[in-house]
Each structure stands twice: as structure tokens, then as C-alpha cells.
Amino acid sequence: MAPRTILGTAKIPNDGGELELTQRDNEFSIHLKGLRGELMNSRMHSSELALAELGCAGLKKTEDAKVLVGGMGMGFTLAAALKATSQSAQVVVAELVPEVIEWNKGPLGECAGRPLNDPRTKVALGDVAALFKAQKATYHAVLLDVDNGPEGFTHLDNDSLYSDDSLQAIRQTLFPNGMLAIWSAWSDPKFIKQLKKAHFKVQTQTVRAHKGKGSRHTIYLAKKI
Ligand SMILES: C[S@@+](CC[C@H](N)C(=O)[O-])C[C@H]1O[C@@H](n2cnc3c(N)ncnc32)[C@H](O)[C@@H]1O
Numbered sequence: 001m002a003p004r005t006i007l008g009t010a011k012i013p014n015d016g017g018e019l020e021l022t023q024r025d026n027e028f029s030i031h032l033k034g035l036r037g038e039l040m041n042s043r044m045h046s047s048e049l050a051l052a053e054l055g056c057a058g059l060k061k062t063e064d065a066k067v068l069v070g071g072m073g074m075g076f077t078l079a080a081a082l083k084a085t086s087q088s089a090q091v092v093v094a095e096l097v098p099e100v101i102e103w104n105k106g107p108l109g110e111c112a113g114r115p116l117n118d119p120r121t122k123v124a125l126g127d128v129a130a131l132f133k134a135q136k137a138t139y140h141a142v143l144l145d146v147d148n149g150p151e152g153f154t155h156l157d158n159d160s161l162y163s164d165d166s167l168q169a170i171r172q173t174l175f176p177n178g179m180l181a182i183w184s185a186w187s188d189p190k191f192i193k194q195l196k197k198a199h200f201k202v203q204t205q206t207v208r209a210h211k212g213k214g215s216r217h218t219i220y221l222a223k224k225i
Helices: 046-055 076-083 098-105 128-133 156-162 164-172 189-197
Strands: 005-011 018-024 027-032 037-041 066-070 090-095 121-125 139-144 174-184 200-210 213-224
Touching: 005 098, 018 098, 046 066, 046 076, 046 139, 046 174, 046 200, 046 213, 066 076, 066 128, 076 090, 076 139, 090 098, 090 128, 098 121, 128 156, 128 164, 156 164, 164 174, 164 189, 189 200, 189 213
Parallel strands: 066 090, 066 139, 090 121, 139 174
Antiparallel strands: 005 018, 018 027, 027 037, 174 213, 200 213
């Protein structure tokens, strides 16, 4: 087996630890250094695609659709959001770690077909939470995959992203019938209750990690009502 090559490392803001990008043949991995584990592997991305396919369902016919993707990772969700929307759409990708964007401009970008090169993509560097302070309807869909689920993993500050106040703030940035879609490694009935309390109509979908096989992931689909 070919050895793994380290292509880059990056500090996560606010002492959140360090990310490392590695490559073995045409397989890329982004993991949290130390014992915290793998964040993303290029071989397994079916549920990252499903996040955008389900979250943007029906937007292909919407003129000037605006979608927010948080965060970039390997760009699969961003690429699927671009595919699910029309030529007049704009897809904003918020990414906390600047190097992740740089990695996607290099060899890693091939994995998802270089979605950063699409003129409809706009990069917002920084914490996606900052974009929810707008308190104004801006997006038709918000697609969140910044962690293992509604619990901080990459970035402990992300816990507050799933608080009641934050869910209300996210709701305000959605147009009526807008969709908040959240990727999670598990299903949590408490979080479903919390979304309902924040006046979302909630459904969940179980999706497999890789072409109908592998781990079962959950996509929370919370519609603004
Ligand atoms: C699991 S990866 C996303 C995978 C992505 N869905 C894909 O298709 O490749 C999580 C990404 O979110 C970023 N991230 C973590 N917390 C964030 C935050 N609060 N705001 C913006 N980006 C964040 C991480 O740096 C990482 O790039």
C-alpha cells in the first residue's frame, strides 16, 4: 500500500486544535490531529451529497436562489448545491479554516470537480454563525455540515450553533418555506424536539456513507413554517 503523504496542516481558530490533510493514491483525508479522528474522507461522500440534494430539493426552478453551505470540507456538498440550483443561483460557502479553502484550490479540489471555480460560488471566510446575525431573510436553504452532528467536534464553539437562540437566528435568515438541512452522524430525538420548538417542520432522512453502503448518517430537514 502506498504511504500516506501529509499535504498540509492548519490551526483551527480559538485553540480548536489542528487539521491535517493527507493523500494516499487518489484518496484524501482531513482529520483532527491527536485522538479526535477523521473529519472527512474523499472515498465516502454520499451523505454529503445527499445533504444538498435533500436540502435544495425544488430549487432548480427558483430564479436567483440563494444557498448557504457551512463548511467547505472537500467541497462535495457545495458541488451538489450548485448542481441542484439554476444558473442564476448564488451559493455562499462559509469556512472557518482558511487553509481548507487553499487546499481545495490545489489537488484536493479535483475530488468534487472544483466547485470553487464555479462563478456562482462565493466564499465567506470565518465562522458560519456570523452570517446568522443578519436577522433578515436571505437564504432559500442553509446546509450545515460543520461537525459530527448537533454537537461541537471540529470546533467546540459550534455547540452554540445548535442552541435555541441560534436556531431562531438561522430561521430568521431563511425565506418562508426555506430549508435548514443539517448533517449528523446520528439521530437525536432531543434535537428534533428543539427544532420543532424553534418553529420548524421537521423530517429526518437516513442516508448511507458510500453508495448505499457503510455507516448510516442522518440528515435533519427543518422547514421554516
Ligand atoms: C465535515 S467537513 C464538511 C464536509 C463537506 N460537507 C463536504 O462535502 O466535503 C466540516 C468543515 O466545516 C468547517 N467548519 C467547522 N466549524 C465551522 C464553523 N463554525 N464555521 C464554518 N466552517 C466550519 C471545517 O473546517 C471543515 O472544513
